Amino acid sequence: MRLLLIGPPGGGKGTQAKYLVEHFSIPQISTGDMLRYNVSQKTSLGLDAQKFMKAGQLVPDEVILGMIKDRLLKDDCKNGYILDGFPRTIPQAKGLDQLLSNMNHSLDNVIVMNVPDKLIISRLSNRRSCKECGRVYNLISDPPLNSNICNECGHDLYLRDDDIAETIQQRLNVYYQQTAPVTKHYEALGIITNIDSKGSIEEIKNIILLQLSK
Numbered sequence: 001m002r003l004l005l006i007g008p009p010g011g012g013k014g015t016q017a018k019y020l021v022e023h024f025s026i027p028q029i030s031t032g033d034m035l036r037y038n039v040s041q042k043t044s045l046g047l048d049a050q051k052f053m054k055a056g057q058l059v060p061d062e063v064i065l066g067m068i069k070d071r072l073l074k075d076d077c078k079n080g081y082i083l084d085g086f087p088r089t090i091p092q093a094k095g096l097d098q099l100l101s102n103m104n105h106s107l108d109n110v111i112v113m114n115v116p117d118k119l120i121i122s123r124l125s126n127r128r129s130c131k132e133c134g135r136v137y138n139l140i141s142d143p144p145l146n147s148n149i150c151n152e153c154g155h156d157l158y159l160r161d162d163d164i165a166e167t168i169q170q171r172l173n174v175y176y177q178q179t180a181p182v183t184k185h186y187e188a189l190g191i192i193t194n195i196d197s198k199g200s201i202e203e204i205k206n207i208i209l210l211q212l213s214k
């Protein structure tokens with residue numbers, strides 16, 4: 001199963017990808033997570049990417065495509081993968097087409113997660129992530145048992161640099177201008193599934209699994 005999740009920031013891509021990883025036993029490939037790892041390790045890629053991320057802008061396409069190319073060649077991608085947060089621009093989508101065709105691969109499904117802006121802003125400003133294990137919480141719908149402490153590993157939770165109000169608006173603008181057109185690219189291939197992503201985590205999960213079983 002080769003799956004792509006497209007949606008605005010806060011659309012639930014990362015959360016749903018985690019369930020799909022378990023369900024299909026394939027890896028989640030999140031360009032956002034890969035970039036944050038590089039930032040935390042202070043690699044040269046991370047140091048370059050950081051300024052774009054903090055400003056809510058996209059990291060240049062060639063950086064992302066280089067990262068993805070290496071990742072798709074890894075052994076654990078043999079049986080499929082879930083692309084989360086990539087491609088985010090038309091050049092990235094075309095770059096992915098090229099990579100897939102070189103590997104004789106094709107995508108099985110592109111899930112587009114649709115959420116109203118008001119809900120996105122509420123979800124992102126209440127999102128907290130664990131510094132250590134990466135577990136993501138929502139202070140309203142999925143709070144930690146002890147405030148600001150991860151249930152899983154006991155480490156501190158933090159608000160992402162790019163989840164502050166001004167940056168959220170900028171990321172939404174970028175999504176509508178640069179990423180939403182990517183859905184048109186896949187509509188032409190007839191592999192798009194549009195999902196209403198307003199509901200609870202469980203509801204959205206069931207909708208996705210139902211669509212994928214068709």
Ligand code: AMP
Pocket residue numbers: 009031032033035052053054056057058059060064084085086087088092162171
């Ligand atoms: P995310 O965790 O997917 O919301 O990504 C966080 C930030 O990383 C984005 O706001 C971008 O700055 C950067 N980023 C992640 N994925 C991509 C991508 N495919 N293309 C360009 N920038 C990206």
